[in-house]
Amino acid sequence: MNQSVTRAALLGALLTPAAAVTAGDADIDALRAELEAMRSQYEGRIRALESRLSDAEQAADVARQAAGADALSLPMTAPRVLRSQSQASGQVPAGSRSAGLFDAVTSGTAFNPQISVILDGNYYQDDTEDGNGAALVGEALQAGGGGHAHDHGAGGHDHGDGGHAHAVAEPGFNLRSAELYFSATVDPYFDAASYITISGDGDVTLEEAYFQTRSLPYGLRVKGGKFLSDFGYANNQHPHQWDFVDQNLPYLNLLGFHGIQDTGVQLTWLPELPVYTLLGAEALQGDQEVFGATLGDTDQTELNLGDTDSGPRLFTAFAKVAPEIGRNHALQIGVSYAHATQHQAVHEHTHAVHEHEHDEHDHGHDEHEHEHEHEAEHAHADEHAHDEHHDDMHDHGDGITEELHRAGLAGDADLWGIDLVYKYDAPGAYGQGDATFQTEYLRSSKDLTVRSSAHPERIGSNRTFTTDGLYAQATYGFLPKWKAGLRYDVLGLTNEVSGGRSDSFGSSERWTANVTWSLSEFSQLRAQYAYNDILVGEGDHGEEREQFSAFYLQFLMSLGSHGAHEF
Amino acid sequence: MRRLLTGLWAGLALLAAPVLALDVVATSPSMGALVRAVAPQAQLTVLAGPDRDLHALQAKPSMIRALRSADLLVAVGAELEMGWLPAASSSAANPDILPGREGYFEAAAQVPLLDVGGPADRAMGDVHPAGNPHVDLDPVRMAQVAEALGARMARLHPGNAASYRANARRFAKAVEQRLPQWQAELADAPGAVLYHRDAIYLLERFEVPLLGTIEPVPGVPPSGRDLRALAGKLRGGEGIIIHAPYQSPKGPRKLGRELGWPVETLPLSPPVSADGDGYLRHIDRWVSAVASA
Incomplete structure (x- = not known):
């Protein structure tokens, strides 16, 4: 012009x-x-x-x-300038709330990040003897052990995460967390966000702190920093987004309470196709609690496991496809894979040895039973083993002593996941009639070599530990603002050791039902009941199971700016 | 190597070649109707139907797919879609349609808003101090929005600029022509009770009194006491009760029975397939409903 x-x-x-x-x-x-x-x-x-x-x-x-x-600043706010226009035009509609009397003059939040705080607390009861049901569901028996390998640190706990708070509910009142969420557009090139949780005990955890590009061409996006991996479907959800108070069994046991939450980079590609297709890959440091865990220095030396490799040690790849099934329906199917280049485990077992037998070191008489304990029992044995040292002797007082053996294993680990999510958005008020169905299958396989053992003949032999699990859950809005949920989850459909020896264990399963009342968009109250059948050990006397009921009352309060949730 | 690069650049140039028709994503059918009025040849995707609450929607992969290839995103704006649109548009990996870019168009940013300011206190419900976002029920504001949309499309697609401007003008003219008739119809309307303050732009335009809202504060359903109080206030008067299809009919019906007033279920948006004329018919529907009280 x-x-x-x-x-x-x-x-x-x-x-x-x-x-x-x-x-x-x-x-x-x-x-x-x-x-x-x-x-x-x-x-x-x-x-x-x-x-x-x-x-x-x-x-x-x-x-x-x-x-x-x-x-x-906030992407969707109308410009403030319009306020004076509408006032100047004097077009105040009949019955409109008059601004002024309760109006506060604020300095504005134009350049502040969006801030929200989510308070997540509960009342918990179960009918286990020790009231430790909430911990037990995360310690279900799996071949090769999942549970927090680094907690095995003998004597000197030199692994930083040893005392990590896992927000496990205890009977009575629990404040799981206050979650602080900050997000903003940094400049035309980056968005950034950080999630910080403060547990009820005051422990501060940086859950996520990442940047993400906003102007790359060809449907590419790069994310970097500490973040929840987009492996699977449930993995990138924060606890307040879950439809149930607690995490499902496969995620909790195969990946740990936080899932794959790690530091690294992610590249995703959303090609221009008639069907939603997202492809992505991540390279992550590998500081994991369960999948791709490494042990502390003391253990590594003691058990001849070698040092922790330099990162990245964890790689993931995922694909998600969502066919078009109508404006009010959504269906997404995903396939995910993760590979940990290094995984270390310590396996502990005890030998009950009669004093007169001990000198003979006769372990051969009951090899099979020993192995059971050897490869599996530690998952909860470690709880009591913190101060135990190699070959500790425990006098049972009746001429029988207990001898603790620790074996070190090292290798790599693979994880496969398939997920399917369906959501229906009903026309009803306040979520009435809305329905969701979500299911995932995870399969973890650890390929390890025995590096140290009290039984020298086993050193160098190979062990492959495979454990899988799945969950299926559905929710339905049966009344305005009221939603019911039902979940079945199982761990260890396959739960076996192969390689140098083979063995197989049983599974743990759970049924969960809950009701959620969303009084408004910003507050939720939830009651949840679960019947748990958790395999906690398998030894000389067959399976050892904990069958118990667990009950939660939960509140979730969301303060501050309106968050937008992804699919 | 050089040849390969040249080929690559040629390919890219082809990809970036001027668009023949704009690829437009509209969040609601009202916005879709405006897009059709201004750019009938545009390739249009409407994300939500008129029977869904635009404020309570969730981000879905199909939305992300549509946004991925869009040249222009037309939203109502003013935080109406904030529970899902930011998530969907940032996941779409399409920088052109992010807020702040030419490809992001917000109707609420083009016109003066009502209900601006007020306490940012959620004890008052789901309040939005930036202003009431439901501008799409005021035909006059929508005519202004159409002209702004025409100007925006002209910038994005200069080859067709004249047509976009002319179409927007034509839509604005059509609204102007209908206006006296609507005004005449609503001149003596006694007023309306809404479920939510979502049709106030229409009422304010035609100077129809808003007699009350079913929900005591935005986003909070009424209790029996709220309804009794409202009925007490309105008893003896005349009016109509209007609610959207996704709002619970229980409260409106109860109030209607108590007052002997008609209750109407009216969508805030025209049908998904509506164009400019469809939008005008949608306003006709509202006007005759409000006038029927």
């Missing part, structure tokens, strides 16, 4: 002398009149063009202001 103005102006300027040169005496008046007419005509057109230009510039300014202010 600028150009056309200049062109018109030039044309006008050129025409003036041209007309003067061709002027003859007789025609001067006529020419003058013509010239005047042309001049006024062009001036008029130039004026018109100028006014159009300034209109356009103004419009662009307004648009830029409206958009620009938002780009750096």
Whole structure:
């Protein structure tokens, strides 16, 4: 538009002398009149063009202001400037709430990040003897052991995560966490967010702190920092987003309370296809509690496991596809894979040895039974083993002593996952009629070599530990604001050791039902009952199971800005 | 190597070639109707139907897919879609349609808003101090929005600029023509009770009194006491009770029985397939409902 103005102006300027040169005496008046007419005509057109230009510039300014202010702060707020406009126009509708009396003058939050705080607390009871049901569900027996390998640290706990708070509910009142969430658009190139949880005991955990690109071409996005992996479906959800108070058995046991939450980078690609298809891969440091766990220095030396490799040690890849099934329905299917290049485990077992037998070191008489304990029992044995040392002797007082053996294993680990999620958005009020179905299957396989053992003949032999699990859960909005949920989860459909020896263990399962009352978008109350059948050990006397009921009352309060949740 | 690069650039140039028709995503059918009015040839995806609450929607993969290839996202704005649109549009990996870019268009940002300010206190319910976002029921504001949309489309797709502007103008003219008739119809309307303050732009435009809302504060369903109090206030008067299809009919019906007033279920948006005329018919529907009280 600028150009056309200049062109018109030039044309006008050129025409003036041209007309003067061709002027003859007789025609001067006529020419003058013509010239005047042309001049006024062009001036008029130039004026018109100028006014159009300034209109356009103004419009662009307004648009830029409206958009620009938002780009750096809350993406969806209307510009504040409109307030004075609407007041100036005096268009206060009948019955509208008058601003003023309760109005607070604020300094504005234009450049502050969006902040929300989520309070998550519960009342918990179960009918186990020790009231430790909430811990037991995370210590279900799996071949090769999941449970927090680094907690085995003998004597000197040199692994930083040893005393890590896992927000395990105890009977009575629990404040699981206050979760602080900050997010903002950093500049035109990056978004960033951080989630910090403060547990009821005051432990502060940085759950996530990452940046994500916002202007890469071709559907690419890069995320970097500490974040929840997009492996599977449930993995990237924070506890307050769960449909149930607690995590499902496969995730809890195969990945730990936090799932795959690690430091690294993620690349995702969303190609332009008629069907939603997301492909992604991650390289992560590998500081894991369960999958790809490494032990502390003392253990590594003592058990001949070698040092922790430099990172990244954990790699994931995932694909998610969502066919179009109508505006009010959503279906997504995903496949995920994770590989930990290093996994270390310590396996503990005890030998009941009669004093007179002990000197003979006769372990051969009951090899099979020993192995059971050897490969599996530690999952909960470690709870009591913190101060035990290799070959500790425990006098039972009746001529039988107990001898603790620790074996070190090292290798790598693979994890496969398949997930399917369906959601229906019903027309009912406040979520009435809404339905969701969500299911995932996880299979973890650890390929380890025995590096140290009290039984030297086993050193160097291979062990593959495979444990899988699945959960299926559904929710339904049976009344406005009321939602019911049902979940079945099982760990250890396959639960076996193969390689140097083979063995197989049973499974743990649970049924959970709950009711959630969302009083508003910002508050939720939930009651949940679960019947647990957890395999905690398998030894000389067959399976050792804990069957118990667990009951939660939970509140979730969301303070501050309206968060937007992903699918 | 050089040839390969040239080929690659040529390919990219093809990809970036001027669009023949804009790929537009509209969050609601009202916005979709405006898009059709201004750019009938645009390839349009409407994310939500008129029977769903735009404020309570969830981000879905199909939305992300539509946003991935969009040249323009047309939202109602003013935090109406904030529970899902930011998640969907940032997941779409399409920088062109993020807020702050030319490809992001918010209707509420084009016109003066009502209910601006007020205490940012959720004891008052799900309040949005930035202003009431439901601008799409005011035909005059929508005409302004259409012209702004025409200007935006002209910037995105200069080849068709004249047509976008002319279409927007035509829509604005059509609204102007209908306006006296609507005004006449609603001149003596006694007023309406809404479930939520979602049709106040229409009432305010035609100077129809808002007699009350079924929900005591935004986002909170009424208790029996709230309804009795409202009925006590309105008894003896005349009016109509209007609620959207996704709002619980229980409260409105109860109030209607007590007052002997008609109760109407009216969507806030026209049908998904509506164009400019469809939008005008939608306003006709509202006007005759409010006038029927």
